[in-house]
Amino acid sequence: MTKYIDIATTLKQRINSGQYKAGTSLPQQKTLAKEFNTSRMTIQKALDVLDNEGLIYRVQGSGIYVKKNINFLTDMKIPGNQYFGATHLFGKSHHVKSKIITFNISNPTKEAQNALKVTYDQAVYNIVRLRLVDDISYALEYTTMPTQVIPGINQEVLLDSIYNYIQNNLNLTIGSAYRTISADKPDQLDQQYLNCLPVDPILQVQQIVYLDDGVAFEFSRTRQRFDKGKYTIFEAGHPNL
Amino acid sequence: MTKYIDIATTLKQRINSGQYKAGTSLPQQKTLAKEFNTSRMTIQKALDVLDNEGLIYRVQGSGIYVKKNINFLTDMKIPGNQYFGATHLFGKSHHVKSKIITFNISNPTKEAQNALKVTYDQAVYNIVRLRLVDDISYALEYTTMPTQVIPGINQEVLLDSIYNYIQNNLNLTIGSAYRTISADKPDQLDQQYLNCLPVDPILQVQQIVYLDDGVAFEFSRTRQRFDKGKYTIFEAGHPNL
DNA sequence: CAGTGGTCTAGACCACCTT
DNA sequence: AGGTGGTCTAGACCACTGC
Numbered sequence A, B: 001m002t003k004y005i006d007i008a009t010t011l012k013q014r015i016n017s018g019q020y021k022a023g024t025s026l027p028q029q030k031t032l033a034k035e036f037n038t039s040r041m042t043i044q045k046a047l048d049v050l051d052n053e054g055l056i057y058r059v060q061g062s063g064i065y066v067k068k069n070i071n072f073l074t075d076m077k078i079p080g081n082q083y084f085g086a087t088h089l090f091g092k093s094h095h096v097k098s099k100i101i102t103f104n105i106s107n108p109t110k111e112a113q114n115a116l117k118v119t120y121d122q123a124v125y126n127i128v129r130l131r132l133v134d135d136i137s138y139a140l141e142y143t144t145m146p147t148q149v150i151p152g153i154n155q156e157v158l159l160d161s162i163y164n165y166i167q168n169n170l171n172l173t174i175g176s177a178y179r180t181i182s183a184d185k186p187d188q189l190d191q192q193y194l195n196c197l198p199v200d201p202i203l204q205v206q207q208i209v210y211l212d213d214g215v216a217f218e219f220s221r222t223r224q225r226f227d228k229g230k231y232t233i234f235e236a237g238h239p240n241l
Numbered sequence C: 001c002a003g004t005g006g007t008c009t010a011g012a013c014c015a016c017c018t019t
Numbered sequence D: 001a002g003g004t005g006g007t008c009t010a011g012a013c014c015a016c017t018g019c
Helices: A003-017 A029-035 A040-052 A070-075 A110-116 A155-159 A162-169 A188-193 B003-017 B029-035 B040-052 B070-075 B110-116 B155-159 B162-169 B188-193
Strands: A056-059 A063-066 A096-106 A124-133 A136-146 A174-184 A202-211 A216-225 A231-235 B056-059 B063-066 B096-106 B124-133 B136-146 B174-184 B202-211 B216-225 B231-235
Touching: A003 A040, A029 A040, A040 A056, A096 A155, A110 A136, A110 A216, A136 A188, A155 A162, A162 A174, A174 B174, A174 B202, A202 B174, B003 B040, B029 B040, B040 B056, B096 B155, B110 B136, B110 B216, B136 B188, B155 B162, B162 B174
Parallel strands: none
Antiparallel strands: A056 A063, A096 A124, A124 A136, A136 A216, A174 A202, A174 B231, A202 A216, A231 B174, B056 B063, B096 B124, B124 B136, B136 B216, B174 B202, B202 B216
16 A cells, blocks of 8 residues: 555565575665656655664665575564463464453452553553463463453453454553563462462463553463463664664 | 754653653654754654653644653663663672683583574683672573684683673674563572582573574573562564554 | 665645535 | 645655765
């Protein structure tokens, strides 16, 4: 639809197909502008896209080059570094289920107030779910959400996907997230539900997730047995900053 | 120096100072263009900067709005999510030292060949270092680097900072990184050097780090006692993608 | 110094939200 | 329909690289 996206797509295909080889330079911008019958500004916007995806790097005064070893990076098509919620991480070939351990509404703790930027009198959901993949326990999730921001959560939603509900039913857009990953010793519940021994470490991902307008809507901890999960991220360079 | 960066800086200050309040809209682009005596395209580039930093969000046809709760995000000034190497993570008030446990050159293992994209006959450094902060053991680092990419590593460099050496002496630019974070049980060396018991979990960060041209130069594992380290990231939304 | 990419302009048209 | 942001242009000048 938009020209610069189309051009970016074409250029990506050329890199993928080997027409533009790793380590070599692309045609210069003026040439590309002529080929695509457009202006150089539009070519720049297309190149910004490839830059952000880590496919090229630019050297002022010299040229635009294809990065080496990008085959590896394009493999990891996880849109933004393992996005939200277990439901999306597994294909259709796996059954993701949830068992609700506790579900209630209360006043937020001091910690939740601070994370979610709510006051004591703004009620929150407190949800503890065991996530199962193909009927095997996978993770223990502790979630706190403000009732004002995400109204209408019920058992049915919890058994499906909270994220689907937010995006499809409430028509809200998920924005950014702040995460802290740590290791921990297993507590009573971990040992009970994750089937682990006192010496089995726990990998915990704590996160605060924001809507696109910056309102925090989830404060959660996901705990997994050490041999059941890893957390992977790809951090691009800082091209435009 | 560059106009759009200057404008972005001014706008950031206005948001910080409360002149543009959270949740309200900025002046429209035409107005901003007049005020800064520039064109709308330049205003757009300035807004791109704020967008990438998660300070604003844009709604086509409506306006440009200041995100809520950005006070939290701007606190975390870690440039790109806890950048590289222990040396840069601590201010001048702390002493970061390294104790070299082993240092040799050999042929790469299969795993290292795959991660670094080198062949068996391309020699690599094998480095094991204990990192100390204020003389307290902090992390155990296993590093593999191709000798061809990073020539001239020696004891002196290892006791200081490899990253300083790469950037200042070799004049190379660090690009992206691919990381995997996991929890693990402590092994013999962990227990010996990190002063931990067999039941103390280990937080491990494994990473492959690339130069800006996409060449991998480091494959490493950093291991810490569970109560000595966390890994934090901020993941912005995906504004331009 | 020539050639490249980076920035900037002044205006145009389009897509979308709001009424 | 009016107003907003998103895209696009054709050309200009500047900053940097590399001979």
